[in-house]
Amino acid sequence: MPKFVFLWTDVVLYLLIVALAGYAWQVRRNANQRANWYKVLRDPAALSAAIVMLLFGAVTLLDSVHFRRALPPAPGAAADAPVFYSTTTDSLLDLMLARQYLMRETGYSEPLAYLGLNKEPLERDGQAVRDFPRLQHGGAHLADPARQRWPDIVARTASGIAIGLLVAAAFALLAAALLARGHGGLRSALRDLVADRTDVPWRAALLTLAVACVLIGPVVALMGHYHVLGTDRTGNDVLVQALKSVRTAFVIGTLATIATLPFAVVLGVLAGYFKGWVDEVIQYLYTTLSSVPNVLLIAACVLMVQVFLDKNPDMFETGLERSDLKIFLLCVILGVTGWATLCRLVRAETLKLRELEFVQAATAFGVGDARIMARHIAPNVMHLVLITTVLSFSELILYEAVLTYVGVGVDPSMNSFGGMINLARSEMSRDPVVWWSFAAAFGFMVTLVLAANLFADGVRDAFDPRARSFRPRVLRKPA
Amino acid sequence: MWNYLIRRLGYGVLILIGVNLFTFILFFTVNTPDDMARLNIGGKRVTQDQIEKWKAERGYDKPLYWNVKEEGAAKLTETIVWERSVSLFALEFGRSDARAAVDIGHEIQSRMWVSLQLALPLFILQVIASTAFALLLVFFRHSRIDFWGVVLCVLMLSISALFYIIVGQFLFSRLFKLVPINGYAGGLDAVKFLILPIVLSLLSRLGTEARLYRAMFLEEIGKDYVRTARAKGLAESIVLFRHVLRNALIPIITSAGSYLPYVFLGSLVFESFFGIPGLGAFVIEAIGGQDFAIVRAMVFLGALLYIASYVVIDVAYTWADPRIRLS
Numbered sequence: 001m002p003k004f005v006f007l008w009t010d011v012v013l014y015l016l017i018v019a020l021a022g023y024a025w026q027v028r029r030n031a032n033q034r035a036n037w038y039k040v041l042r043d044p045a046a047l048s049a050a051i052v053m054l055l056f057g058a059v060t061l062l063d064s065v066h067f068r069r070a071l072p073p074a075p076g077a078a079a080d081a082p083v084f085y086s087t088t089t090d091s092l093l094d095l096m097l098a099r100q101y102l103m104r105e106t107g108y109s110e111p112l113a114y115l116g117l118n119k120e121p122l123e124r125d126g127q128a129v130r131d132f133p134r135l136q137h138g139g140a141h142l143a144d145p146a147r148q149r150w151p152d153i154v155a156r157t158a159s160g161i162a163i164g165l166l167v168a169a170a171f172a173l174l175a176a177a178l179l180a181r182g183h184g185g186l187r188s189a190l191r192d193l194v195a196d197r198t199d200v201p202w203r204a205a206l207l208t209l210a211v212a213c214v215l216i217g218p219v220v221a222l223m224g225h226y227h228v229l230g231t232d233r234t235g236n237d238v239l240v241q242a243l244k245s246v247r248t249a250f251v252i253g254t255l256a257t258i259a260t261l262p263f264a265v266v267l268g269v270l271a272g273y274f275k276g277w278v279d280e281v282i283q284y285l286y287t288t289l290s291s292v293p294n295v296l297l298i299a300a301c302v303l304m305v306q307v308f309l310d311k312n313p314d315m316f317e318t319g320l321e322r323s324d325l326k327i328f329l330l331c332v333i334l335g336v337t338g339w340a341t342l343c344r345l346v347r348a349e350t351l352k353l354r355e356l357e358f359v360q361a362a363t364a365f366g367v368g369d370a371r372i373m374a375r376h377i378a379p380n381v382m383h384l385v386l387i388t389t390v391l392s393f394s395e396l397i398l399y400e401a402v403l404t405y406v407g408v409g410v411d412p413s414m415n416s417f418g419g420m421i422n423l424a425r426s427e428m429s430r431d432p433v434v435w436w437s438f439a440a441a442f443g444f445m446v447t448l449v450l451a452a453n454l455f456a457d458g459v460r461d462a463f464d465p466r467a468r469s470f471r472p473r474v475l476r477k478p479a
Numbered sequence: 480m481w482n483y484l485i486r487r488l489g490y491g492v493l494i495l496i497g498v499n500l501f502t503f504i505l506f507f508t509v510n511t512p513d514d515m516a517r518l519n520i521g522g523k524r525v526t527q528d529q530i531e532k533w534k535a536e537r538g539y540d541k542p543l544y545w546n547v548k549e550e551g552a553a554k555l556t557e558t559i560v561w562e563r564s565v566s567l568f569a570l571e572f573g574r575s576d577a578r579a580a581v582d583i584g585h586e587i588q589s590r591m592w593v594s595l596q597l598a599l600p601l602f603i604l605q606v607i608a609s610t611a612f613a614l615l616l617v618f619f620r621h622s623r624i625d626f627w628g629v630v631l632c633v634l635m636l637s638i639s640a641l642f643y644i645i646v647g648q649f650l651f652s653r654l655f656k657l658v659p660i661n662g663y664a665g666g667l668d669a670v671k672f673l674i675l676p677i678v679l680s681l682l683s684r685l686g687t688e689a690r691l692y693r694a695m696f697l698e699e700i701g702k703d704y705v706r707t708a709r710a711k712g713l714a715e716s717i718v719l720f721r722h723v724l725r726n727a728l729i730p731i732i733t734s735a736g737s738y739l740p741y742v743f744l745g746s747l748v749f750e751s752f753f754g755i756p757g758l759g760a761f762v763i764e765a766i767g768g769q770d771f772a773i774v775r776a777m778v779f780l781g782a783l784l785y786i787a788s789y790v791v792i793d794v795a796y797t798w799a800d801p802r803i804r805l806s
Binding site (some may be wrong): 053155235284287288290291292293295296297299300303304306307311398401402405406407408417418421424425428429433438442445446449450454457464466469470472473474475 | 493494498502503505506509514540616620621622625626628629630633634636637638640641642645648649653660693694697698701740741747748751752757762763766767769771774775777778781782785786787
């Protein structure tokens, strides 16, 4: 029985899911919010983006269940001897990628290669020659890789695509089956799906899923025998690194925004509701905070955390726990330094709300200040919170890369897009060029950020009526 | 207006005091002068004597916040927090903590011009390029150009600035060998070192800015005076340039102005990537070397510039819209 490890960020992510479920339940009961979220769903771009985000979110979740494996009992140990646990902490994702961890090479290799990138002294037929070494694992199942490799890759890719398409077709059938009742039978439901005549644009969603399946299929088919995205300097699979980086990006994107919320909402509502000196003090606080260039402020805080962690090295059992606490504290720092913008918005909205009739009525009935703020004002500023949260998600992912480059981001031992880009910088100036780490980081990061941006735009359009008019639309000429 | 400016500056001083206290508490409570001494002297065995000597040399040999040994007001003034704060307000930044102990004030003065050479053209070009692109999109609104232009903006703002830098350096410096990869030279030679960072920085922010400006223009374009202008029979281009642009200046100034402090502090990442010895690179070096004196000085300078830029923005409002009176 493995010993489960609950890292700080894991726990917060679990809590986040519980909170999201609670929110979803609340949305179901509230007609207004349900209508707004329905608008988000009806936006094809936002729906497709949401699906991409869900896929990345699934990777994050798999990578957030951590445990330490039990070591086999020592020979001759008593039956009731205490179980010892491995010093490395694994996640479910690590378990799924166990084969990739075993396929570690000794140095750089190109994507899908069977040879290393650099020539090494080898012994061949009793003679010492300098040649490209055969990889230990990439393409190792081939007897004559020079001839067999491409046919093998093509065959595997084709079967991967075929399976991917089958899965996509299964999804389409499932969707049609679910829609069958409203569309008069399975057949007409399928026809409506293809012609995009459904209420929610399921065609766009299914197309996104199909593209994802067609991409994932070949990768899965190939990754058992090749390094699909090559290997890095120490021979680690780049694909694994990119997948592990997804969690880091997600953690930063979500936790850092959530960390701003208590300050921003509580202080913003207080400032707007009480006005007077409370308002002055809170305004002073956030003006002071925002007057320091953000990167500098974060750097200063992170340096302090660094000093603190260096002083207390025995707080953690494993290296992972240490780097996890570091990223957790980084999120807290991003939250403590980044609440000014949202606080300003909440304050302005509260100033407007407190003059409205329903608040006056509540005051007239003798409802206390705390209750008015909690029951009447806070729910009415939540749309601002929601919009800001989704908008800042993508910004924070981009920000993480910059911070890591500056040296105040996540721990170097932790996989992150910033770390990958940082290494890629020197790799791009090598000869021959090592482009695959960079390309992998680029592909994953742009997909994630783009999806987050599109989803955020959808949410903003649905919850902020003013933003909707800025949406680009091609007006069809009347026929 | 003068009244307003003086009030604004007074508030600025208050903010500076807050910033200064905040950074001081942040730095000195977690990292006491003894720790700093140990870190900077280096080596395994550091004697208390060495630490005392280091502290005396740098002026860290006083109590942090409250000097019990002194009498009266000196209880407050004979402390590190007082001395450091007063010297910062006098713009005397002192020496850095590292062994080289460079004169921070001198460094800032010499690096400031380099940063300005990079940032000022960038700032101006940024505003022009974003406005031009946004106006183009607005001119062709409700057409394919607008739609795909916005798609391009979203795509561009989803790409990290680091990608622009790495690809740009790879293409233009390594493949085409048009400009040097990094470095800096004074005089006219600076142009060939600065052109690539400027162009790349421009590209990396174009998506965000152009989309923002487009929204601002569209907000203006729905207003009554635009309809009146069109009803008079003015051409669409004149409506856009003479009426809409003029009125959208206010939000543009706000948005561009918030970027103003960074003009002086330099784009941190771009300077350090391209080896340009400006203030941004200075900060990154200080962070890497854990030199708190420099970081504190730069935080203070950044806050100062922020306040200054807000005053500049306010004055710019009155220029852009004569109806605005500062009071």
